[in-house]
Amino acid sequence: MNALRPETSQSYFAASPSRVPVAVWPWPIALGLLTTFGLLSALLGQHGIWLALSWAALSIPLIVTVTCLIRAWRRPSSKGGLS
Amino acid sequence: MTTRTLRRWFVVHKWTSLVCTLFLLVVCVTGLPLLFSEQIWDTFVGDDDPPYEVLPPGTPNASLDVIVEKARALYPGQIITNVSPDDDEPAVLISMAPSWQALKDDENYPDRNSGHWIKFDARTAKVLEQSRPADAPKEPRTWTGIIMGICNRLHTSLFAGLTGRLFLGAMGGVFVASLISGTVLYGRFMKRLPFGSVRRDRASRLTWLDLHNLLGAATLIWATVVGFTGLVNELQTPLFGLWRVTDVRQILRPYANLPVPSQDHLSSVQAAFDTAAKVAPGNEVTGLSFPGASFGSPVHYVLWTRGATPLRARLFTPVLVDARTGELTGAYPMPWYLRFLEISRPLHFGDYGGMPLKILWALLDVVVIGVLVSGLVLWAGKRKIATDARLRALGYDLDDAEGAPVSALTGEGAR
Incomplete structure (x- = not known):
């Protein structure tokens, strides 16, 4: 999570290209695996614990999305990302 | 990735998305009531089955031959x-x-x-x-029947029978292509942004872009699975x-x-x-x-x-x-x-995991609608910028100075 930055938008743009590249894929891959697990566990298990695991796994991408949105809208000057 | 390849991917993403977005919006919206059709029927129309006789548990079934004879x-x-x-x-x-x-x-x-x-x-x-x-x-047809019928026909065939089914199947294929090209672009655009960033202190176009990326990344696999299985379903005939x-x-x-x-x-x-x-x-x-x-x-x-x-x-x-x-x-x-x-x-x-799975299905569907809408906004915005540039070139004085620098920034290799 980035701390609040006091810079103006101009200096921010200037700083942007030199910032360290971040790992792009861990989050999407994790969410994708969770989704896959959630879709299959209910289909193959279809009972008790497998259903519950499926619901949990499929909720996580939604929860992550909502969390990111809330962070972004609460602190308009930060970027609201997860890191 | 060279700028050239990136530009190609962008073109693929833009056109595949443009081709299927309208139909996908229709399918996503009509899919919502269909997902809960059982509950909707029960609530608004009710179960019209006659009550069953109460018999001691374990009462054996009558022979089907007896039933067949009675029907004859x-x-x-x-x-x-x-x-x-x-x-x-x-x-x-x-x-x-x-x-x-x-x-x-x-x-x-x-x-x-x-x-x-x-x-x-x-x-x-x-x-x-x-x-x-x-x-x-x-x-007399009930309102529920009419609305659900319309949703069903729109969702599966756009009121066009087999042709409509095959067409929607093709749109499913185009959608999958758009998701793949979108994933490639995501890798490029997110290089310097932590996952889930939504820049709200910059141009609104960046907010929409970040939203598009966040919502798209979160639902990528679900949308691919539902899009692809939709395509397979349309091929049933x-x-x-x-x-x-x-x-x-x-x-x-x-x-x-x-x-x-x-x-x-x-x-x-x-x-x-x-x-x-x-x-x-x-x-x-x-x-x-x-x-x-x-x-x-x-x-x-x-x-x-x-x-x-x-x-x-x-x-x-x-x-x-x-x-x-x-x-x-x-x-x-x-x-x-x-x-x-x-x-x-x-x-x-999404009917194999009880009510919670259906609700999750609906929520994921709503997020995908968000991806579609933000994609449309981005495309329309880009068009506006291009139009403004042309108008400026013709000597018109346009007030909002927002467009130009943003297009330079987010349009990296885009056109």
């Missing part, structure tokens, strides 16, 4: 087309018609339906309910057709030219059910079609059995029983492409 006695001279035990109520549905020819003729008259049904209590063999006679005044002209024709060849025997001289229906249950152990028998049905053999009962385990519950295996002798002819598992279709169905409908 009610409509002497007519034929029985199907016998379908209900899968969650103690009822058996008997479908009848004046003749096979009458049913075939119905296909030429969309308003005519000479088939009708009788619902029996499976245990007492008493008549519970009958379909409305064809000459009775039509039941040609796939079943393929099966009929290949395997089914092969199996039925020796019988194809035999006459359909009169229904008075057929072997026992109950025995046919028992035979089918024995051939496919672990499968349950869900229905029987009489000899002469358009897809079947002139001399066989076709029994539909399906797996009892969750994964196989949608895998149907037809069993043929010779209706003249009552002997088993064989069980014919479906080819791989139809098995694949059957597995695709639950993954598209």
Whole structure:
């Protein structure tokens, strides 16, 4: 999570290209695996614990999305990302 | 990745998305009520089934032969087309018609339906309910029926029958292409941004771009699975057709030219059910079609059995029983492409994990609508920028200075 930055938008743009590249894929891959697990566990298990695991796994991408949105809208000057 | 390749991916993403977005919006929106159609019917129309007699638990079912005889006695001279035990109520549905020819003729008259049904209590063999006679005044359609009907037709075929189905199937394919190209672009755009960033202190275009990326990344796999299985579902008519002209024709060849025997001289229906249950152990028998049905053999009962385990519950295996002798002819598992279709169905409908799964399905669907809308906004914004640039080049003085620098920033390799 980035701390609040006091810079103006101009200096921010200037700083942007030199910032360290971040790992792009861990989050999407994790969410994708969770989704896959959630879709299959209910289909193959279809009972008790497998259903519950499926619901949990499929909720996580939604929860992550909502969390990111809330962070972004609460602190308009930060970027609201997860890191 | 060179700028050139990136530009190509961008073009692929832009055009595949533009082609399918409108149709996907229709499908996503109409899918929502369909997802909850059972609940909607129950709430607004209610269950019109008659109450069942309370019998001591373990009361055995009546023989299907008794039920079939009763149905014949009610409509002497007519034929029985199907016998379908209900899968969650103690009822058996008997479908009848004046003749096979009458049913075939119905296909030429969309308003005519000479088939009708009788619902029996499976245990007492008493008549519970009958379909409305064809000459009775039509039941007024309920609003629920009209709205759900429209949603269903829009969702599956855009009111265009098989053409519409194949078209929507193609849109499903285009959607998958757009998701793949979108994933490639995501990798490029997110290089310097932590996951989930939504820049709100910059141009609104960046907010939309970040939203598009966040919502898209979160639902990528779900959208791919539902899009692809939707495509497979739209192919069901040609796939079943393929099966009929290949395997089914092969199996039925020796019988194809035999006459359909009169229904008075057929072997026992109950025995046919028992035979089918024995051939496919672990499968349950869900229905029987009489000899002469358009897809079947002139001399066989076709029994539909399906797996009892969750994964196989949608895998149907037809069993043929010779209706003249009552002997088993064989069980014919479906080819791989139809098995694949059957597995695709639950993954598209989201109806295999109870109410919570349906709710999650609906929420994910709403997020995908968000991806579509933000994508449209980005595209429309880009068009506005291009238009503004042209107007400026023509000497018009435009007030908002927002467009130009943003396009330079977010349009990296975009055009």
